[in-house]
Amino acid sequence: MKFSLVVPMYNESSIIAETARTVHEYMSANFDDYEVIFFDDGSKDDSAEIVRALGLPNIRVSGYGGNKGKGAAVRHAMLEAEGDVIMFTDADLAYGTEVIGRINKIFGEEPSTQIVTGSRNLSADGYEGYTVLRKIMSKVYIKVLCVVGGFKLTDSQCGCKAFCKAAAKDIFSKCEVNGFAFDFEAIMWSGVLGYKITEMPVKIINHRESKVNIIKDTFRMLGDLRRIKKRVRAKSKELGLR
Secondary structure: OOOEEEEOOOOOOOOOOHHHHHHHHHHHHHHOEEEEEEEEOOOOHHHHHHHHHOOOOOEEEOOOOOOOHHHHHHHHHHOOOOOOOEEEOOOOOOOOOOOHHHHHHHHHHHOOEEEEEEEEOOOOOOOOOOOOOHHHHHHHHHHHHHHHHHOOOOOOOOOOOEEHHHHHHHHOOOOOOOOOOHHHHHHHHHHHHOEEEEEOOOOOOOOOOOOOOHHHHHHHHHHHHHHHHHHHHHHHHHHHHO
């Protein structure tokens, strides 16, 4: 079973060499057949050149030129990936590398698994290292978005998700969102297309200052959600889906 790991990157020159080396060390020690795609979202620094210069086996850099957004980078990479299991995670490896092996084990032990997503809300240490205020605000933010979006997931915004090849190609070929709301669109399409999502407990290992402004981004995300729901409903009807 081939495993594909997707790492979207944008101006990550300060950390990307360490990330690439860490991923290489973990993947080469734990997988026989794998690929790692560092997908460059039009970085203005030398992120792509740094990864290429390392010359690490089974690791390659891809991209489309120009900055389109994280959603676009993930979508293009997911469709480009060749693995039987295709996972994406953040460039700072926020959830560490151990989650890669855990996800692969789930797919290996249960071949019918379709989608696995991490959740910080399934274990007591999921928010370890967060300040009390940031933990509360993050939980409220996720809850509000899930209620409005109609999701039953405990953590729709977790930055590590994995798909069997068929689900990845089916879902991401229908996605259009280029920005951070791409998670919502992928989850919505998962439901429309009848794919089952399995949640797995995770915790933040590497903390980096959040780019999310809780108040501002909650209202922006709510607007994005409404637009995504409307578009997915219309496209589903056009395709003759439920």
